[in-house]
Amino acid sequence: MSIPSELPEGWAWAALDDLQAAEVGALTDGPFGSNLKSSHYTESGARVIRLQNIGDGEYVDEKAFISLDHFEQLRKHEVCVGDLVIASLGNELPRACIIPDIKESAIVKADCIRMRVHPEIDTRWLLYALIAPQSRAYAAERIRGVGRPRLGLNEIRRIPIPVPPVEEQRRIVAALEEQFSRLDAAVTSVQTAKKETVRLLQSIYDDAASGRVADGWRDVSGSAEKEKLRNGWMWRTPSDLTDGAKDKIVIGPFGSNLKVSDYEDSGVPLVFVRNIRSGDFKSTKYVSQRKAEELKSHSVVSGDLLITKMGDPPGDAAAYREAEDGVITADCIRLRPSPCWNVDYLAVAVNSTLVRRQIEAATRGVAQRKVSLARFREEVKIPVPSQTLQARVMEEVGDRVSKVRRLQEALTRAEKWAAALRRSLLAEAFAGRLASQDPADEPAEALLTRIRVEREAAGATKSRRSPRRTPSQRMRTSTPDAPPPPPTDAPNLSSATQPTLDLEMPA
Numbered sequence: 320m321s322i323p324s325e326l327p328e329g330w331a332w333a334a335l336d337d338l339q340a341a342e343v344g345a346l347t348d349g350p351f352g353s354n355l356k357s358s359h360y361t362e363s364g365a366r367v368i369r370l371q372n373i374g375d376g377e378y379v380d381e382k383a384f385i386s387l388d389h390f391e392q393l394r395k396h397e398v399c400v401g402d403l404v405i406a407s408l409g410n411e412l413p414r415a416c417i418i419p420d421i422k423e424s425a426i427v428k429a430d431c432i433r434m435r436v437h438p439e440i441d442t443r444w445l446l447y448a449l450i451a452p453q454s455r456a457y458a459a460e461r462i463r464g465v466g467r468p469r470l471g472l473n474e475i476r477r478i479p480i481p482v483p484p485v486e487e488q489r490r491i492v493a494a495l496e497e498q499f500s501r502l503d504a505a506v507t508s509v510q511t512a513k514k515e516t517v518r519l520l521q522s523i524y525d526d527a528a529s530g531r532v533a534d535g536w537r538d539v540s541g542s543a544e545k546e547k548l549r550n551g552w553m554w555r556t557p558s559d560l561t562d563g564a565k566d567k568i569v570i571g572p573f574g575s576n577l578k579v580s581d582y583e584d585s586g587v588p589l590v591f592v593r594n595i596r597s598g599d600f601k602s603t604k605y606v607s608q609r610k611a612e613e614l615k616s617h618s619v620v621s622g623d624l625l626i627t628k629m630g631d632p633p634g635d636a637a638a639y640r641e642a643e644d645g646v647i648t649a650d651c652i653r654l655r656p657s658p659c660w661n662v663d664y665l666a667v668a669v670n671s672t673l674v675r676r677q678i679e680a681a682t683r684g685v686a687q688r689k690v691s692l693a694r695f696r697e698e699v700k701i702p703v704p705s706q707t708l709q710a711r712v713m714e715e716v717g718d719r720v721s722k723v724r725r726l727q728e729a730l731t732r733a734e735k736w737a738a739a740l741r742r743s744l745l746a747e748a749f750a751g752r753l754a755s756q757d758p759a760d761e762p763a764e765a766l767l768t769r770i771r772v773e774r775e776a777a778g779a780t781k782s783r784r785s786p787r788r789t790p791s792q793r794m795r796t797s798t799p800d801a802p803p804p805p806p807t808d809a810p811n812l813s814s815a816t817q818p819t820l821d822l823e824m825p826a
Contacts, residue, residue, distance in 0.1 A: 327751030330483045331763040335449070336476040337770065338440050341777040345435040348407070348472050349396050349427040355385070365390035366425035368398050368418070373406040373431065376450050378416040387424070396426040398433045403442055405432040405449065405475060412458050412470045413478065415449045417442055432475055437770050444488040447495055448480050451745040481749055482767065484760035491754045498744050502737055509733045516730070520723050521672065527664070527716045528671035528702050551708055554700040560624075560656045560665065567655040570628060570692050571647040572617050577606070587611035588645040590619055592627045595651060596635045598724070602645070611646055617653070619645045624654040624665050629689045634678035636669035638662040652695060661709040667716065668701050 326332065339345040349355070349368075360367070364384040371381040385393075398404060398418055406414040408430040418425070427433045436442045448454060461474045483491065526532040530549025548554075561567035571577070582589070587610075588602035606614070619625065619639050627635045629650035639645075639662075647653050656662055668674060681694040703709065747753045774780050 326481055327483070327756060328758070329487070329756065329760055329762045330481055330751065331767055333480050333482045333763075333767050334476060335434070335445075335478045335480055337767060338437055338445060338480065338482070339774075339779070340435040340437045341770070341773040341779050342435065343777070343779050344395055345779060346476065347396060347427075347433055349429045349431050349433070350393050351429045354393065355428060359385050359389055361386050366421055366423045367428050368404055368425055368431055368433075369428045370406050370408060370430055373404055373414055373416050375411070375414055376416060376446060378419055380421075385426070390424055390426060393426050396433065398425045398427050399435075401436075401442060403434040403436055403446060403449075405434060406430065407432055407472065407475060408467060408469050410468060411455065412462060412468070413449045413454060413475065415446055417446055430469075432472060437773075439485060439766060439770060440482075441485070441488040441492055443492045443496075445480070447492065447745060448749055449478065451749045452742050453746065453749055454478055454480070481751075482763040483751065484757075484763050485766060486760045487754060487756060491748050494754045495744060495748055499741070502741060502744075506734065506737050509730050509737070513727065513730050516723050516727050520720065521670075523716050523719050523723070524667050524671040525673065527712050528668040528673050530702075530704065532712055532715050533704075533708070548702050551704045552702050553704075555703050556700055557654055557696055560654065560660050560701065560703070562657050566616060568692070568696060569617060569647075569653050571649045571651045571653075572614055573649050577610075577614065577646075577648065581606050581610055583607055588641075588643060590625065590639070590645050590647045590651060592629060592635075592648075592650050595625045595627050595637045596630075598637045600639065600641050600645070606646060611644075614646050617647050619647050619653050620655075622656070622662050624656060624662050624669070626652040626654065626669060626695070628652050628692070628695065629687060631688050632675070632679040632682055633688060633690050634669065634675050636666045638666040650689070652692065659706050660703065661706070661713060663713050663717065664703070664709040665701065667713075667720070668703060671702075674699065674701055 336346065355367070361384050364386045367383040367385055369381065369383060372379050390397075400418055400420045402418045404416055404418055404427060406412065436445055457478060458470050458474070462468045462470050482488075530552040533549060533551070557568055583605045586605035586607045588600070589604045589606060590600060590602070591604075594600050594602070611618070621640055621642065621644075623639045625637050625639055625647065627633045627650065633650075654665075656665060677699045678690055678695070681698040682688050682690045683694075704712065744753065771780075
């Protein structure tokens with residue numbers, strides 16, 4: 320996707336700092352340190368706008384409060400209806416939203432930037448400009464930190480914005496929101512379908528684990544209650560499924576036994592919690608053969624059963640069927656069953672409600688919910704039938720599971736395509752190719768001059784100056800360079816076509 324070297328007629332570059340209201344402190348961050356501590360939070364009072372509230376272009380209504388007395392002490396950080404709030408910490412920056420009418424006084428917290436936008440600038444247009452691919456590509460080169468990536472306040476002030484005339488701003492917003500409303504409706508349908516596939520998959524697991532799946536092809540005897548096992552099914556402990564040796568049920572290595580510095584770009588694949596949850600064992604992290612030998616007690620081979628020991632809740636299970644042996648990482652349980660047990664059936668059984676409830680009951684922790692290996696061994700029982708019935712059950716449900724999995728993959732592709740289309744729409748809008756242009760519109764340069772004069776008269780430009788910044792840096796703020804082109808993964812609108820997805824539902 321190409322970005323024009325020059326802006327469209329009537330547009331002008333400005334720094335974000337140049338678009339704030341003509342009042343002192345219109346663009347500010349939240350209080351740091353002892354000014355706002357965890358002990359200041361209360362059950363009610365004034366709202367605190369945190370990073371959790373700043374979605375990708377939308378406000379997330381997560382509530383936190385401080386007392387009204389403390390709010391008065393922090394009033395310079397106040398946020399009002401219509402203000403723009405920008406996250407300075409996170410993996411994808413800048414992330415921003417507009418504050419709705421939350422019916423309460425509020426302040427922003429540290430790492431949240433409050434911007435009161437000049438009334439001649441369309442705040443919705445500025446929001447879209449900030450989350451457009453061009454702005455994010457610019458910001459990505461200036462983010463600092465690895466574990467906690469941060470875009471500093473000064474860098475946020477300097478983000479270059481391609482400013483169109485006021486009327487064109489409104490046309491851009493109207494065009495974007497018309498397209499986004501259609502896209503949002505499609506995404507909502509996809510997400511609803513994904514939830515249905517989860518319920519459908521759970522129903523398949525539950526029918527298999529309880530023995531209800533066998534009702535159609537053998538005489539039903541015993542209890543017909545939903546939570547009871549059919550005749551031929553028995554409860555077994557995890558240890559019952561192995562030859563009894565302790566090394567047949569293990570967890571991944573902890574601490575210095577496996578560090579990030581041990582990771583390689585090739586070698587023996589590592590298995591993470593995310594691989595078990597998705598059932599996709601294609602790895603992007605490896606260890607050397609030498610390191611794998613050191614960790615051989617944590618190895619995983621084809622035919623092993625893998626279970627997550629951390630999550631909300633833990634207990635996702637998958638059969639490992641890869642030709643290449645691997646190594647499990649922390650928070651994974653590896654169970655190596657005896658040959659008489661069908662590992663595909665065991666994965667289905669552990670994923671069933673009958674077993675997941677037991678794992679959840681054995682789970683401990685608040686911030687990080689985990690089930691220990693000891694509790695997994697001692698408190699969890701798995702419903703299993705005879706070897707013959709296991710194979711028959713998998714013949715019955717295996718195809719159903721495969722169809723639902725394919726449907727889930729298609730729905731995930733649709734979500735990714737929608738996200739790429741959204742990026743493409745934003746990129747086109749801020750390259751001047753989405754909305755019509757009118758030569759009669761007042762040029763943006765005149766608008767920016769008027770805002771600058773108004774802000775200087777109000778004394779609102781003083782906060783931009785810093786004794787640590789050089790003259791060349793100050794010049795860069797008022798005449799920013801154009802950002803680099805956006806990532807190329809968004810579809811080109813001139814050639815994009817409506818995708819056709821194979822969404823066959825299982826019979």
